[in-house]
Amino acid sequence: MNIEQLEHVAEAAKAGSLTKAADHLHVSLSAISQSISKLEKELGVQLFIRNRQGTALTAEGIRIMEKAEKVLTAIGELKEEANRCSDTLTGDLKIGMIPGPINLLIDMVSAYKTDYPNVKVEIYEMGPVKIAEGILNNDLDIGLVLTSHSFAVQNHELIAEKILEGKMVAGVHKQSPLAKLDRISPEQLFKETLVLYNDDYIKKFAYDTLSPYGPIDVLFTTNNTEAIKRAVQSGVAVTLGMDYSFRSRSPYPNETVIPIEIDGADKEALHLALIRRKDKVPSLKVKEFMRRIHRELR
Template sequence: MELRQIQYFMEVAKREHVTEAAMALHVAQSAVSRQIFNLEKELGVNLFIREGRNVKLTMIGQMFLEHMEQAMKVIDEAQREIEEYLDPMKGTIRIGFPSSLASYTLPTTISAFRDRYHQVKFQLKQGSYNELIEGVINGDFDMALIGPVPKQEKKVAGTTLFTDNIVALLPLSHPLADSPSIKLSQLREDSFVLFPKGFILRDIIVNACGQLGFQPKVSFEGEDIDSIKGLVSAGLGITLIPEITLVDGLPRSTVKIPVMEPEVSRTVGVIIPIERKLLPTVRLFYEFLKDFFSILDQYQR
């Protein structure tokens, strides 16, 4: 079994089409077909079912694909580890992040890091709370920025970098728009714009309202921070939102107001895998993150 055969097999499995796989691999279709034939002959099983011009994995083919995906991750990790030990200043860091940290926190830290280590590369992917945790556990990410920092996950280690207040974002036309601060109970009758069910920021807000004996009336839902801010800007409701997402300015026709009684906040930090050691470049960035926010916290105090 050759590495090239595995690569061709995985590309065909991904695209379910030999010609498209060959084009993606920049090789002749006959070369892909031959390698798949040789692989099936060596294994003694059919990995694909032919359906006209398309192909689909057999049951044994699906099982084989899952094992090969894990094997390729190990091979890629070994190659990265060797390259980074030779020169950790030129490695690649794969980071997962939520939309709430996309506009300010992540770009600011990467920019500061690259001022010092300008040859390090980053691969960035946005994900939901659970996707970020699973991605770090499964090896899809080297680390993830996340909020709140999970405390009960046994396969990741979390480090809190800072605490982020949750503030109210109201349209300028709202009766409380001129208030220096508000109580959460004052928003009991308002229409809320929130993340869909299953998003951690929605859970934080719903739980805070629940402590005061009411459930927020949700008029609209948005799957990212910008869409939620846009809906509030259009006067379609109010929201509670992490203050860090407003650091670059408020959406038009809105006002930010601190929420008191109860104060609502979340921890923001970084998670890394417990069962895998960090590669040298990843370790470099991880230590930089902790130092960067420690210095920032001292300065702000």
């Protein structure tokens, strides 16, 4: 048994196909097939069921894969510890993030890259469901999502750590008559056309807050934050989002979209939370990034 065999098994289990696993690992199909067959022979158990639909772990394979993942994680930590001894970390750091918080992390990510230039940081803006799926599939290391008492992370395989408390606000153009208000009531907000980010919590908040007054006028829902920003800047719509999503950073202090507090929006505590796999020990590069998030945002 060797590390390469464990990596082949892990990739085949993740990809659900030996062909895809071979492509991802940049090896030949015969090489990965022989590697897995040799490991199965050595262990005396069949790890995979192979058919036209692809490759799936057997019951024995699932149990062995759980152990193999822990071994591969430990090997990765060992390599990173060796790197840290030489004052460097390497590898990829993949983060899933709902739109908004990234403007709070730009300086922190920049400082992290300065300290660890050999770590490739990749940030993906997406909805909370996709973030959770990415973490469970090991496509993402950590994620940043919204949680509340009524909208908590439900998956028992994930752990959530509260980072930053916030509240929902309305985003309006600075020339809008609404911009003169300190607060806006749900009844006033109901009269406006909305553009919404395609996020479960935001859509739930809009429905729970405004639907008592009648059908909600939504111009469109999208994952494109620039499209939302343009719609608000043109004056055709109002958007909803977390208050910290609208904080300006130098050198861009003159934002044209400004936040207005919504009556009743602070009844339920809403948090930005960091989520990760419960059964996976974070690597050193992930731990360092998490430490900085806790330090900067709390």
